[in-house]
Amino acid sequence: MKKVLWAGALGLLMPVIAAAGEYNITVDRVMIDTGDFVKEGIGYNGASPGPVLRFKEGETAKINVTNNLDEATSIHWHGLILPFEQDGVPGISFPGIPAGETFTYEFPVVQSGTYWFHSHSGFQEPNGAYGAIVIEPEGREPFRYNREYVIQLTDKHPHDANRIMRNLKKMPDYYNRKQQTVGDFFSDMSNHGFMTTLQDRLAWGDMRMMKADVEDVQGFTGLINGKGPDQNWTGLFEPGERIRLRFINSSAMAYFDIRIPGLEMTVVQADGNNVQPVTVDEFRIGVAETYDVIVRPKTAEAYTIFAESMGRSGYARATLAPEEGMEGAVPDLREAPLLTMADMGGMHGMDHGSMDMSDSSDMSDMDHSSMESMDHSAMEMEDSEQPGSDMESMDNSGMAGMDHSSMIMPEGGASDPFYAEGSGLVPVAANGGKFLSYADLRAQKPLYEEREPTREIELRLTGNMERYTWSINGVKYEDAEPLKLQYGERVRFKFVNETMMTHPMHLHGMWSILDVGAGQWNPVKHTVSVQPGTTVYMETEVDAPGQWAFHCHLSYHAASGMFRKVVVEGGPDQGNTVGIKAEQDGGDA
Amino acid sequence: MKNLTLTALALAIVVPSAPTWASDMPEDTSGRKDALTVWGVQFEELEYRYSDDDEELGVWNGDAFYGTDDLKFRWLGKGEYAIEEQAYEQLENQLLVQTPISDFFDAKAGVRIDTPEGPDRTYAVLGVAGLAPYWFEVDASLYVSDEGDTSAEFDAEYELLLTNHLILTAGLDATVAFSEDREIGLGKGLSSTETGLRLSYDLIDRTFSPYIGVVHERKYGDTADFAKAEGGGTEDWFAVIGARVGF
Structure with missing residues (x-):
């Protein structure tokens, strides 16, 4: 591990002498023509998407970003490992780039592969402010x-x-506009019978949840x-x-x-x-x-x-x-x-509805409502430490217990350990x-030495669809304290999706090692999708000091609260001084 | 020994810089850390009514709000304008604050000011509104008037999706008075109901949805007697045409 750290430190110093990949980017109002409609939006260098930025691993990236908008902007380099001041999240990495000003990002390129960049200010990204990054590796691919x-x-x-x-x-x-209609009721009725269809609608209506969500x-x-x-x-x-x-x-x-x-x-x-x-x-x-x-x-x-x-x-x-x-x-x-009750499996902790879902720890206590066996399958998922290796045993094991008489299930029974058993x-x-x-x-090549995580942090992905509030552990970003990590630890994150939507969770600045049950060969990602009613684990080597954003990457979920600031305490401080210099060079701070 | 010196040196470097390090961290003053503020304006009903007595009415039922998840300011307005008489049969405005009390329900409180043709009333309002199981939108309010009379209003609505754009909306509105207010023709007990069935089509997103429908209004008990005494009817059927409008 120490070796890795040293290599990291060296990696930070080396690019100073390497050649620089320099780009000038302007942030502009642009027209976006989709063929179906034309819409004003935001782009880079006069277009959306912006240019493909090409770098070479080992060089220093230098990007001068000029804000031609009448509002502040920022660029986040999605997936890049860099000093936190260069990460481009206003209020977390830096103050942002005010209207009319130029900010110079400068950071060593320590990785290779396909990435992208986008504004992290307001809703500029969904309005068009994004582009691609391609980094050529030092060695052979x-x-x-x-x-x-x-x-x-x-x-x-x-x-x-x-x-x-x-x-x-x-x-x-x-x-x-994919909601179930009267017509769907009749077609379900002809396939499954009136009582089944009615019970199905009542079960969902009782929860005030939509299958079509x-x-x-x-x-x-x-x-x-x-x-x-x-x-x-x-x-x-x-x-x-x-x-x-x-x-x-x-x-x-x-x-x-x-x-x-x-x-x-x-x-x-x-x-x-x-x-x-x-x-x-x-x-x-x-x-x-x-x-x-x-x-x-x-x-x-x-x-x-x-x-x-x-x-x-x-x-x-x-x-x-x-x-x-x-x-x-x-x-x-x-x-x-369409979602199934399996996708609702994670909701047993919630107050929603009157279904007897509250006491999931003791399944024998549960009344034999139509929900019960579905919960059971969702729990198998949670208990499984290594989802990847459990594929065989999960296959249809929960389905047998399902009460088909009161539930309309999709046909086919396809399964994937990263979806709830019986998920639609x-x-x-x-x-x-x-x-x-x-x-x-x-992973083709493990990025880190395999080691035991130093601790586990549970992050329940929570929300209320009717209010369109999204949160982590029931707390929206506006009310949340930062998540504190210690430099040098290896944290195991446990995502428990208690909502009925899929959430792509993105941790800035540090890698997300997705647990697929392959040990040191677990893939290394920057964004991890957590499907409804499932529990997914990822591990992070906390090797980047500073503060970082951690959020659901669905724009409207992040904006309505499924967002956290992560503070990495301790660690070498050269990363910070580099950043402070850059800040002085760049904006007016 | 060497190790010790190194550690001391490291500490000497780290310790004094630690406070500066902390204060150098940007504070999240971007809007993201603030509660999301939202506004909206909607007219659930904006319609022309033609009764079985050849009465013509212009009717609206509007709603505007501004606020956050935790606190909203809300205006609710209802009006019935008799076109021939050029008079407001009903003109009601409520100004409310609203806050969540459960996953699906909000509590609201404020004032209601009625200024129709005839005597005016001001009420204190306390209510709950939200989504009940099986997708019923419900709204219940308790009113205490400046004359000291109390009444309650219950409103429920259900939308049946014939298609994803063609929607049949059923609504029921009932008023119950706990004391009589003779001056405004309100008798004790269940005083009136309004039942409506509207077939709408979402023409532009959910911004403009024209509809046609039928509305049935009925007065009960003493309220009906008061209406009769003044030469009015106690039951009306209306054909309605209008649009649901929202921004």
Whole structure:
């Protein structure tokens, strides 16, 4: 461990003599044309998305950011390991960049891979202030490719983000047009019978929860590299080439299920860190995550990159083709998923509704309502220390206990250890093939020595959908004390999702080592998705002094309270002096 | 020995710098640390009513608020304007503060000022509003008038989604008086109900939703007798056309 620290310290000093990758970025008001609508937004260097910033591992990045807006701005380098003063979170890393001023970010580039950057001020990011970062490694990469493309996704909405926030606060289902209707009642009735359907509706109505509450913000147009489905961003290739696609989900709210019909994708990197290659037909990318995949089209035809939002309310589309203008078939959107009681499994701690869910510690106490066996399955998940290794035993074990008579469950019974048993959100590949799971991810090379965590911190992801308040351990950011970590410790975070929404949790400044049950081969990420009704563990080597943001990366969840400041106490202070200097050089502070 | 000196040296460097380090940390003065403030304006009903007695009314039921999760200021306004008589049959404004008391319910308190054609009244208001199980929006208020009379109003609403844009809304509003206020024609006991059924279509987001519907108004007991004595009816059916408007 000491060695690692020393290496880190050396790493901080070395780039001073290395060549600098310097960029000038202006933050501007821009027009964003999605093909469906044109909307004023915020961009970089006159466009949204902004430029792809390319760096080389080992050099010093120097980025002069000029704020042409009439409000303060900031840029956060998502996933980059750097001194906290360079992290770009107003009020936590630095004061922000006032209107009309230039701030110079300067930090050593100590990693490689695919990352992104975005404003961390207000709702500038969902309004368009984002771009991609590609860092070339110092050494050889463990995979080969002939060409590469950044595939940066977003969920551009015709409404300004402030208006969306206000609408959600007024009426949480304002944008939800996938709600169950009278027609759905009748079609469920013909499939499951009247009593089952009625009981199903009553069970949900009693909780005041909606099965269709998968995507809060619908009505967006999915963009790839700033292009809507009709504008069809196209990447060219020669048949037989290996193409590296750097997928980045820069959405405010939307998860995407991505496939390229006709091509297998070999996932080689997740969140900037190489993983042991795994070949899949489809994968789900959480908000703020990145996945690098390699595809090898052998024939001279057009392939569609198809990215359906998780709630199937929208999609992004692009094309890989041997020449400009060629198009592949665009699939139809699949049916929207519905939550099940399993996805509510985490809610037993809450006061909601009158279901007897309160005493989950002793299951024999529970009345035999329709909820009981679902709870049971959710608890199995929690008890499982190593979700990845438990796949076999979990498969359908809970399903047998389910009271089918009073519940409408999805067919198929697909399972993934990172979803609640019986969850309605478990993704299935469109072609029936392999869908990537977190459980498939293995680090290519461990970044840290394996060691026991020094302590565990439980973070319950909490909220109230009807009020659209989101919180951690029931406390919103405005009321929360900072989370204090000690420099040098290894913390095991236990996320318990007690809400019915998926939360992509992002810790700034330090890596999130996702526990998939693979020990030292656990993948190293910067954003960890926690599905409803599940418990997910991640470990963090607390090796970055200063203070950092830690939040759900869904823009409107972060803004309504699912956010924390993390203070790392102790540790070497050279990181700070570097930062203070930069601050003096840069803004007016 | 060497180790000791090094430790002492390290301490000497670290200790004096520690307080400066702490004070150098930026305070979160960005808006994020403040409670989110939200506002909204909505007219649940903004409609023209035509009764089975050929009476024509302009009716609204509006709501505006400003505030945070913990504290909201709210205006509620109801009015019935008789078009032919050019008179307000009902004109009611409430100014309230509202705060959560449970996951799904808020408590509210404030004043209600009634200034229709005829005698005016001012009331103190205490109420609860929220979402009951099975998706019923409910609102219950207790009123104490400047004349010392108490009454209560209960309002429930249910939305049936025929499609995600075509919505059938059923509403019930009932008033109960605990003491008689003869001057404004309010008798003791259940005094009146208003039941409505409106079919709306969300034309522009949830900002503008035109609707058609029927409304049934009925007076009971002494209230009905008072109305009869003044030559009024005790029961009305209305055809309504209007729009739900919200910003």
